[in-house]
Amino acid sequence: MxxxxxxxxxxxxxxxxxxxxxxxxxxxxxxxxFAGHSAERVANELAGWLESRGLNGLLTESERESLDPHVVLRAVDRRHPRSDLVAELEERLTQEELRATATAxxxxxxxxxxxxxxxxxxxxxxxxxxxxxxxxxxxxxxxxxxxxxxxxxxxxxxxxxxxxxxxxxxxxxxxxxxxxxxxxxxxxxxxxxxxxxxxxxxxxxxxxxxxxxxxxxxxxxxxxxxxxxxxxxxxxxxx
Incomplete structure (x- = not known):
């Protein structure tokens, strides 16, 4: 710069x-x-967790390829706002963020x-x-x-x-x-x-x-x- x-x-x-x-x-x-705990990997794992439950259709191709955990979370919330699914997905992201603090x-x-x-x-x-x-x-x-x-x-x-x-x-x-x-x-x-x-x-x-x-x-x-x-x-x- x-x-x-x-x-x-x-x-x-x-x-x-x-x-x-x-x-x-x-x-x-x-x-x-996420310097030492890849955000891209976290996003892929969240998308994979949805897919394992037969919910892959909740994400568009661009959302799956965004490699951004917040994009995945927001996408599910738009389709199922304030649901138990969103609550569990948010908690999964929180746990990943907690792990990431050790290598930030x-x-x-x-x-x-x-x-x-x-x-x-x-x-x-x-x-x-x-x-x-x-x-x-x-x-x-x-x-x-x-x-x-x-x-x-x-x-x-x-x-x-x-x-x-x-x-x-x-x-x-x-x-x-x-x-x-x-x-x-x-x-x-x-x-x-x-x-x-x-x-x-x-x-x-x-x-x-x-x-x-x-x-x-x-x-x-x-x-x-x-x-x-x-x-x-x-x-x-x-x-």
Whole structure:
């Protein structure tokens, strides 16, 4: 990705200067959850579990080939909303996410940024499509729980509330008594951006590669960073 420009630096400083509440997406900005536990394999196993029960017809060919567990989960929920089938499939995905936390890769500078932002008095929440149980497991392993607790808002069995629906962002804002204009959402996908826009929360995109950066910019993200280090600099961090 292109080097950070002076204009980018100023935009980051302006965003951070007015931020009192930070809403973090989990998988991406905080860690690569499936770095050592393939999301593609998980998606295939979920699809295989459906097929073993004669339910392969619930997925279209493109859904089966998406290699994204959330695509599989959403597809089944659209056809059988709030069913026992969806509940079991969601629990299976949660168990895979819990296993994945053991081999997740921390995003560079994320731990330091979380601790620094918390130390200077900002309040932090996690707003994610992942299971809150997996989030809590990862945070406990990194000794980061106190920076967020109790404000962890993740996937429930009401899958229509997954981002890009702003439900988890609105839950966080309501629980923290924060106005959208005082918050900042850090996410790595267009669905994160759309959820932030629908919640009227300013957005900062994190993209670990040019492909992700291009998707965010095409979706309308104005500030996209390849590293969290500039945010630490804007907070006055000295590492």
């Amino acid at each position: 292109a080097a950070e420009t002076e204009n980018d630096t100023e935009k980051i400083r302006n965003l951070i200067a007015r931020t009192r509440v930070v809403l973090w997406d989990f998988d991406g900005p905080i860690c690569r959850l 890769w921390p995003t560079a500078y994320a731990d330091a940024l979380i601790r620094t932002w918390s130390a200077v008095g900002s309040r932090l929440a996690i707003t994610t499509n992942n299971s809150p149980r997996a989030v809590r497991s990862y945070l406990a392993d990194r000794d980061l729980t106190s920076c967020f607790a109790p404000h962890i808002y993740g996937r429930t069995q009401n899958l229509h509330h997954l981002k890009p629906d702003p439900h988890c962002l609105n839950r966080a804002l309501s629980a923290m008594g924060a106005s959208p204009s005082a918050a900042l959402m850090i996410g790595d996908t267009p669905s994160d951006l759309e959820a932030a826009e629908r919640a009227r929360v300013p957005f900062l995109g994190y993209a670990r590669n040019e492909r992700k950066a291009k998707l965010l910019r095409q979706a309308g993200a104005e500030v996209v960073v390849a590293s969290l280090k500039p945010l630490l600099g804007a907070l006055g961090w000295r590492g």
